[in-house]
Amino acid sequence: MIEIEQFTTQSNPAGLPVVVIGAGPVGLAAAAHLAERGLDFLVLEAGQQAGASIAQWGHVRVFSPWKYNLDAAARRLLEADGWTAPDPDWLPTGAELIDDYLAPLAKRLGERLRTDARVTAISRLGYDRVRTNGREQAPFLIRLHDGRELRARAVIDASGTYLSPNVLGASGLPAHGEQAVADHALPDVLGGDRDRYEGKRVLVVGAGHSAATTLLALAQLENTPITWAIRAGDAGRSYGGGDADALPARGALGTRLHALVESGRVQLLTGFFTHRVNATPDGVEVVSRDPSGVEQSITVDRIVSATGYRPDHSIASELRLDLDPILGSTRALAPLIDPNQHSCGTVPAHGVDELAHPEPGYYAIGVKSYGRAPTFLLATGYEQARSIVAALAGDWEAAREVHLDLPETGVCSSSLAEAQEQRVGLATGISGGLLALPLATVSASGSCCG
Structure with a gap:
């Protein structure tokens, strides 16, 4: 010693x-x-x-x-x-x-x-x-x-x-109402946190590997609709190098996520700039407002903020x-x-x-x-x-x-x-x-x- x-x-x-x-x-x-x-x-x-x-x-x-x-x-x-x-x-x-x-x-x-x-x-x-x-x-x-x-x-x-952690909001500022509803990145959705997510409508926000990790885990839960929201116009950067990656596990991450999106198991929303989060009788409404002012929204039960x-x-x-x-x-x-x-x-x-x-x-x-x-x-x-x-x-x-x-x-x-x-x-x-x-x-x- x-x-x-x-x-x-x-x-x-x-x-x-x-x-x-x-x-x-x-x-x-x-x-x-x-x-x-x-x-x-x-x-x-x-x-x-x-x-x-x-x-x-x-x-x-x-x-x-x-x-x-x-x-x-x-x-x-x-x-x-x-x-x-x-x-x-x-x-x-x-x-x-x-x-x-x-x-x-x-x-x-x-x-x-x-x-x-x-x-x-x-x-x-x-x-x-x-x-x-x-x-x-x-x-x-x-x-x-x-x-x-x-x-x-x-x-x-x-x-x-x-x-x-970074905020959920897309402009570097917290989205209105986000503090009360967003979960931190990398929850244990197949273990200790399973009851919080299984059978729930889940939104994962973020384009990095933490988001991909959570999405792949969520996909193993039955009766769990999954939506993935990113600010970019496409998810090519998140999918990465695939078979060309010298770390096979990292390449597999993007490859498998791409397959889940292509199959429809994960719904991908591009150009999503989180602006407001509202509690409603039907769940949590997440509203995107892009730089031009165009809005889109989705209602879910759980939000995972994987924004870095x-x-x-x-x-x-x-x-x-x-x-x-x-x-x-x-x-x-x-x-x-x-x-x-x-x-x-x-x-x-x-x-x-x-x-x-x-x-x-x-x-x-x-x-x-x-x-x-x-x-x-x-x-x-x-x-x-x-x-x-x-x-x-x-x-x-x-x-x-x-x-x-x-x-x-x-x-x-x-x-x-x-x-x-x-x-x-x-x-x-x-x-x-x-x-x-x-x-x-x-x-x-x-x-x-x-």
Whole structure:
């Protein structure tokens, strides 16, 4: 077990630990790199366990095999304790990702990981955002939900975006009345949530893999009419690369969804811009109003909002952040991940230089670092963690030698309206960048288990 150094009240940042916010895959990867370099650290997790957000969709199987899901430093730390890596070609569920990787890693970190420790604010000790002189010498002050305050030499924010989903409304604003009726993405419709959906009229809103995952699961329920609503004029982008995808499970996702639409099992509504949600005696009326003012509506019993996620930077409001006004990533990272330019394996490797803010020592990594860009890969988050920890250790040569060997896969199109993210690894869509297939529909090539 790693030895623990207790927090002190000292004001000298050099003697304080690095605080990592979030115990998901990228946060624990950062912790593993910190441990490997002998840097003192503490991981603060808002939930009751490592991977708390992943536990919300533990019933879902991810579409990339284990060999793409493990951070190198985390693996070395675990193997030194006798851990054996899972079958590299097996596609784990969210629950397996926790049980077979994150939970053993959390145990290995011991008391350096604290659960039920939700961060509500980050500042500099004695400094608000305006005060400058001596700022860089002041330690970070981290306030928790229960009033406790901790000090740190640096902060790595890997808290993700799962708790800040995008709204149902099509203009970036909540649709009128949506708060009371929309369910979060990836409900367990074949398990614990089955009674909420079976035999009901269900509307799924969203064009990504989370929407596709839910639609495929709903299609297995009898007497359950399903409608799928997207803003685009067609669903070509959602169907993806099919047989050309190097990750067969991801290709199968789009192929099977396309077949359900063609057969009529799923009714597809295109050009649907959710504007208003009304409770009626017959159910919930969902009204679309497109940019020209044309309305269409559908009445259902349940709505699943699978519209993606956005970062919440409010805990760092007293820090000096340089955020891109469009994406909400760092300004330097934005042109590298802009979804208007990058949609098919073109996001380059990046690290500490692209993730730095005017507030030295504060970094947001993982899916939160990408803001609203839907091009994040889990392997990219691991490389971010490696680079930043190297910089904190003073190894700037290693920090700036960023690399990411991820071959392009699938079919790329010059039309951004038809393109989709096609890089090997875990893509974006749910917490930590994990996209998935329903548990009952996936088999892993070369694996022994169904």
